[in-house]
Amino acid sequence: MTTDTAAYLSNVLVDAAMIVWAVALAAMAADAAFAPVRATREPVAVGAGGTGTGAPTGAAEGTGPADADGDEATPATTRWWGVGRGTFVLGTVLLGVAVVLRGLAAERVPWANMYEFAITGSFLVAVAFVLLSRRYDLRALALWVTGLLLLTLGLAVTVLYVPAGPLVPALRSPWLVIHVAAATLAAALFTIAMVASALYLVRDVADRRGAGGRFVSRLPSAAALDRLAYRVTAFGFPVWTFAVIAGAIWAEYAWGRYWGWDPKETWSLITWIVYAAYLHARTTVGWRGRRAAIVSLVAYSTLLFNFFGVNIAFVGLHSYGGV
Secondary structure: OOHHHHHHHHHHHHHHHHHHHHHHHHHHHHHHHHHHOOEEEOEEEEEOEOOOOEEOOOOOOOOOOOOOOOOOOOOOOOOOHHHHHHHHHHHHHHHHHHHHHHHOOOOOOOOHHHHHHHHHHHHHHHHHHHHHHHHHHHHHHHHHHHHHHHHHHHHHHHOOOOOOOOOOOOHHHOOHHHHHHHHHHHHHHHHHHHHHHHHHHHHHHHHHHOOHHHHHHHHOOOHHHHHHHHHHHHHHHHHHHHHHHHHHHHHHHHHHHOOOOOOHHHHHHHHHHHHHHHHHHHHOOEEEEEHHHHHHHHHHHHHHHHHHHHHHOOOOOOHHHHH
């Protein structure tokens, strides 16, 4: 296979993944509209700044008890959910093949610019979501994760796209594989945590006001969402820490210094500090729920700015990552 053929097929498969995920999004939306409503649960305090949920007040027939961690049982499966889940997995496979073909077309690892980071990151988010779904009931998050992935791929193919090509000299290093791979994996995990934190705030507000509705009733309990956001962040934070350290080592190899307060370096550190503050507040001060969710969203906003704002708006040694 020639590099031109690999590049063409990669672009086709990215488009195909978007189409398949659009079908998944529609099926998940139909499932959200027509699936049986989850049993309501009485809110109880789970810590400073937030609420959780208590036992079911009227569990629907056919639903099982909470699992060992207190997570709620999966609601009744509908045909729409089966279609949505199957097409989501199919789109993930297509995007994974597209990422591999992009690497073959460029004859290097496929994460050297914003377009490649976007498609590789989207693939890792999808893989992380599928794997986490084996442990947690993430059905209520699926619609929002799929929509976010579609938005990311849409930006990638319309705004961020650049043809496959060789690396600039500064990137010709084994540290490209190590540093950017770690950063991409951490960003994928932080994305899952962000969705859980955002939905936590929705559930928390509804519980406080005694409001229900089909959408809120299908969400996991506030406590389960809060716990999921924390666990995924706790796993992703050491990965991000390693990415920052690996970047510093690479900088010394490429530019003769470990740290130079380049905009990308600065905002990577800011992201690390805010996520460290999130974990510190939970483990030492006991923050839970609403305050922790807000800090989680602030931390993710710094990650987004590090990707979009720094690469596009700033001039620095990492400017080759832009469009």
